[in-house]
Amino acid sequence: MSPGAWVELVASGLITGGVYALVALGLNLQYGLMRILNIAHGEFLMLGAFATWLGHTRFGWSPLALAPLVFVALIGVGLVVHRLAFRPLAKTSANVDVFEARGLMVAFGLMFLVQNVASLAWGGELRGYDYLTEPVAFGGARFAANRLVLLGVALAVGIAFIVVLRTTMLGKGVRALMQSPVGAQLVGIDTRRLHPLMFGVGLGLSGLAGSLLSMTYTISPSMGEPYTITALIVITLGGFGSMTGSLVAGLGLGVIEALCMHFTSPSLKSLLSYAILIGVLLWKPNGLFQR
């Protein structure tokens, strides 16, 4: 294989992995911080994709300009969902284990609700549009411009997010809450503000991923579920609560899948993903980056 072909192969994996990472970061934030295993996470990715598709095909707006708007809009949706669904649950649950179990049920309900509302609004058909599909060639490799944009944005947002968590007071608060919820509250960190905000940011990241995906793939109301499942694999691999773990595991899984598909068969992709998951869990039961 030529060097260009290798670059293409690895970059192709990084592009897929970048999306995995973006979705997983949001899911990990919700679970790591609040113990909300949001099974409906992928449905908000789908909402982001449809919002971008609608804005572009109906009003002619640029998907790239829409992506940040979708991010902000989904944060707003997250605040509302948290207020309506999870805050009352937190109030009435005796302890965090009860909350987690109930939260899972609520998230399942959300999944069906959001998916069916989307089906009602747009039908079950595939949708898509043509945007930045022209190939860009460099170093013997060729990529569609929209896939490079996807990779660039996913990496930039993922890294920026980790930097914010590590260097700002807000980030310190979030990390403190992840390490010890009771301790964090004792030192004055306001969970009533931080929880909804981080839940919203999680959905915002999911919506952003959906927005980027709509440039490269066809979209449908059922597109979100597989991403939720992959995100669960990624956060398990990277470690619950570890943002760096999610980023590295997402990118790594994408690259390994691409190599596997090239040298064996795409049909073996799922088998390989789960084999890696089982192998890592046997080796490090708490995930690669969990201390």
Add this chain to the structure above:
Amino acid sequence: MLIGGRDQHLIGDHPWGAGLRKVPNRDAQTGKRRCMDGIARGIEPAYIQPTVCREDTAMDRSTLSITRRRAVQGVAAAVALPGLARAQAQPVRIGYAIARTGPWSAGAQVSQEPNYLMWMEQQNAAGGLNVKGSKRPIEFVASDDRSEIETCVRTYEKLMGSDKVDLVLPPWGSNANFAVAPLANRFQYPFLAPTALSRQLIELKLPYFFLLLQQPAPMTTALVEMLKTNGAKSVALIYVDDLFGLENYAAMKVALKGSGIALVEEKSYPLGVRDLAPVLRSMKDKNPDAFVGFTYPADTILASRQAKEIGFNPRFFYASVGTAFQLYRNVMTPAGAEGVLGMGSWNVKTSPGAKAYFDAHVKKFGKEPDRWASGACWAGLEILTAAVARHGIDRKAIRDYVAGQEHSTILGKIRFAGSENVGTPGSVGQWQNGEFEVVWPQAIATAKLNPNKPAWK
């Protein structure tokens, strides 16, 4: 007689909803009775079409105490409004389950259910389905199978076993049909499947089951003949690893035997694949004359986009389900789709009936039907309509009629040998100037084949 009685519920159907939907027969605001003979009157959204208005029979106790004045009113109404009197005809209850959610819905909501809905609307607008000379409104008992075989089987079991609907229409796709066909056969319901490709289904020799689409053997034979005639020497192949992909792959290998065309690469992939670039890259390295994909709509578009991305542009680029969709042209743009081959068997030039159907579809839904299975679906409904007109709801007689006759449809003459439609030859379609043309075989071609696909745009 329209003389009151206890409340009835009209069963309408929602194309995207999750299941059956009951529409009360009194208006929520005015409290007035709704009585529609299946012709949309603008009260409900277009997709909710109460198709029948069943009133109580004379046996109902309440009718025994009617006043003379109301009786006169009723008689007068029946005389003055024959349309309303006709609406009381017993509806023909037709059941089906189809994907409105899940991965199958991408195909089902393009090629199949819109046609069912349009057929019902057209028939009811004409006064009802002609059942051996008498017009009866069509009432659908329809639900979402959620792209799940279990749900699909359970629903058909209920429709045929306990609901005992008059007729059934098939679900979408080879897998669902494979699961439901033996059941329909056991309950002796004629089953005219528009979206099933499976040699195995034919070999089951189910007397009540008919497949309208051309099957893998004639389709792949036509494809290989076309490739061979135009000088292709090598082919690279991908196929989805389900019944549809596996059967087409097997048929393709048989068709390639002795053709002089080498199969230089073959790879399967799972449904829902998100990246085919690594596979296409290795195919590009082998520089085949032709690429063939036995693919579903999302994968068809993914393979095309990623082939464009990596610059994989063989002389013949063939993909399967979804190539004949309007979506393909929208997503790839007409210039980008130019020269792409796929499974297709008709367009508006095929017959005047095909043009009328196409125009009606565009008018109703604001989108074009696909140039492959949609046509087969409509042809199946045409056959069913003719069978019911001739034999009523006698399912055995309908089955015998379908099996024993040659049928005139928008696709041309259709006749069945066992379960297989042997009237429509295997065919190949190609995007040319924004239209999906039939280019092979010559007998049904609507345009001349372009044997050199231009570069992706």
